[in-house]
Every structure is written in structure tokens, then in C-alpha cells.
Amino acid sequence: MQDTIMHDSTSAANKAAVAVFTKGRKRTRQPENWKQTKSKILRNSGKSYINSKNTITKARQLKPPCKDTCRLRCFTKINSVQRQNIFDTYWGIGDIHNQRSFIWSCLTNIEPKYKYTNALAPRNCNKAFHFIVNGNPIRVCKVFFLNILDISDRVVRTVRSKTDEHGVLKTDFRGMTCNRKSDEVLISDIKEFINSIPRTDSHYRRQSSIREYIDGSKTIVDLFRDFEEVQNKKISLLENLMIKVTKNNPFSFFIKESYKQQNFSEVYVRNRRTKMLPLNQLTLVKAYTGKQELSENKKKIYAS
Numbered sequence: 001m002q003d004t005i006m007h008d009s010t011s012a013a014n015k016a017a018v019a020v021f022t023k024g025r026k027r028t029r030q031p032e033n034w035k036q037t038k039s040k041i042l043r044n045s046g047k048s049y050i051n052s053k054n055t056i057t058k059a060r061q062l063k064p065p066c067k068d069t070c071r072l073r074c075f076t077k078i079n080s081v082q083r084q085n086i087f088d089t090y091w092g093i094g095d096i097h098n099q100r101s102f103i104w105s106c107l108t109n110i111e112p113k114y115k116y117t118n119a120l121a122p123r124n125c126n127k128a129f130h131f132i133v134n135g136n137p138i139r140v141c142k143v144f145f146l147n148i149l150d151i152s153d154r155v156v157r158t159v160r161s162k163t164d165e166h167g168v169l170k171t172d173f174r175g176m177t178c179n180r181k182s183d184e185v186l187i188s189d190i191k192e193f194i195n196s197i198p199r200t201d202s203h204y205r206r207q208s209s210i211r212e213y214i215d216g217s218k219t220i221v222d223l224f225r226d227f228e229e230v231q232n233k234k235i236s237l238l239e240n241l242m243i244k245v246t247k248n249n250p251f252s253f254f255i256k257e258s259y260k261q262q263n264f265s266e267v268y269v270r271n272r273r274t275k276m277l278p279l280n281q282l283t284l285v286k287a288y289t290g291k292q293e294l295s296e297n298k299k300k301i302y303a304s
């Protein structure tokens with residue numbers, strides 16, 4: 001057993017070493033280093049974290065118990081040290097599923113003396129809240145329960161809705177959906193990019209082959225980087241208020257995205273990866289030297 005663990009850790013170390021050397025060629029996913037993962041760990045442990053909107057979310061902290069008017073007089077049953085212990089235990093779990101299971105274990109059904117029944121949509125049973133202190137379940141009010149854990153009512157409602165009649169808690173699927181619309185946009189961008197790569201003739205190509213060939217000087221990684229560059233450059237025309245083109249900068253256009261924007265920002269469109277002649281060595285040729293020839297289709301339309 002010991003040996004296996006040793007072996008695993010050395011191979012992991014080797015992998016890390018390899019990753020350092022090959023950096024820049026092909027890097028492996030390291031989700032544990034992602035900002036999102038780090039925030040998730042902090043969030044689930046009740047610590048302060050930066051959320052997806054880049055704002056700082058405060059750390060969870062033990063809130064004051066219920067008022068002394070509470071019918072259950074919870075504050076007399078569980079002292080401040082025990083409250084802090086419960087709080088630390090809950091946030092020490094650090095995993096949403098197990099935290100929900102913990103909450104579920106704190107709930108018990110209250111059998112009401114009178115109950116309105118509706119066979120089609122039976123009402124959910126009311127729940128009582130308990131904490132286990134020194135091995136004994138101690139009933140507390142909802143305010144006390146929520147304040148000790150520093151959670152909202154919503155967390156409890158989620159637990160109730162996610163637990164079936166056998167007490168089985170559904171797995172958390174957060175973050176597992178895919179954004180279909182942006183995926184579609186991305187796929188169409190990928191197709192467009194692939195189609196934009198110039199095709200070359202292959203000497204070995206058979207007449208009947210439908211295979212297409214591209215210039216072999218680029219590796220897949222190069223192509224991927226080109227694609228990324230195109231994606232970063234992609235600017236929606238609808239979002240821009242003003243577009244300016246100047247004679248001196250034929251490889252750029254200038255945009256203003258709002259009326260507040262003082263100066264134009266430059267969008268450089270020349271492919272930096274392809275070796276191209278500097279501007280002063282280029283001889284510019286007029287794209288249209290004369291009146292443009294109408295297409296056969298247009299001619300027919302104008303003739304009729």
C-alpha cells in the first residue's frame with residue numbers, strides 16, 4: 001500500500017517537472033489552479049472570496065442567537081462556545097453536498113395536530129431544527145439555526161427540495177450546464193476560421209480525393225494560436241458607434257465604442273505571425289481601377 005502511494009507521488013512529481021519543461025508547447029489543464037476553483041473552495045469553506053462579478057464576498061461569521069422572547073429559549077440551551085463549534089464544523093466540511101446532508105440531518109418532521117389534506121398536492125411537512133450537542137439533539141428555532149450557521153432560509157429550502165421521500169439528496173449539478181448559444185457561436189467561428197485557411201494543391205492528391213490540404217509550415221498549435229488571435233480581435237460592428245479608416249495606417253481601423261470615449265482605439269488587423277513586408281516596401285495597387293463589372297445575375301435584374 002505504502003509502495004503504491006510512493007510510486008504515485010513520484011510519478012506526479014515527474015509529470016510536474018515535464019510540464020515545466022514543455023511549457024509553451026502543450027500544457028495540460030490544471031483546474032486546481034483556476035481562479036474559479038480557488039473561489040469555490042473559499043466559498044464552500046465560508047471564507048471571503050472574489051465572486052464571478054469580481055466583487056469581494058464577506059466571510060461567514062457566527063451571528064447573534066435569537067431574541068430572549070424566543071419560545072424555545074434556544075440561547076439558554078446552547079452556549080457561545082458550542083455555537084462557535086457548530087459553526088466551525090459546518091464550514092469546515094467545505095463541500096456543498098455534505099453541507100446539505102448535514103442540514104438535512106438537522107431537520108425533523110413536525111406532525112401537526114390538525115392538517116388540511118389535499119390528495120393531489122399534499123402539503124410538505126413542517127420541519128423542526130435540531131443541533132446535536134454532546135450527543136443529544138436539541139431543538140432550536142429557525143432564526144437560531146440560520147444565525148449559527150450564517151446561512152439564509154434559501155439554503156434550507158434548497159435542501160428540502162433536493163431531498164426525496166427516502167432522504168436521498170440529489171447531487172449538485174452547479175456549473176455543469178453548457179452555454180449552448182455561445183457554444184454555437186464558437187463552433188461557427190471555428191468553422192469560419194478553418195475555411196479561411198488557404199488550401200494548397202498536393203502532389204499526391206488523387207483525382208477522386210475529397211481531402212483538402214493546407215500549407216504544411218504551420219503546426220496544429222500554430223493554427224490554434226492564430227485562431228485565438230482572431231477570436232480576441234473579433235469586434236462586433238453593432239457595438240461600435242464610430243469607425244475611422246486612415247490612409248497612413250492601412251492595416252488598422254479606429255473605433256469608438258461610446259460617445260464618452262475621447263479618443264479612437266486602434267484595431268490592428270495585420271497577421272503578426274505571417275512574415276509580411278514592412279509597409280514602406282509595399283506597392284499599393286488600386287483594388288478597383290475602373291467601374292466594377294456587374295455579375296450576370298445583376299445584369300439580368302437591371303435589364304428587366
Ligand SMILES: [Zn+2]
Binds near residue numbers: 070073074141
Ligand atoms: Zn430561538
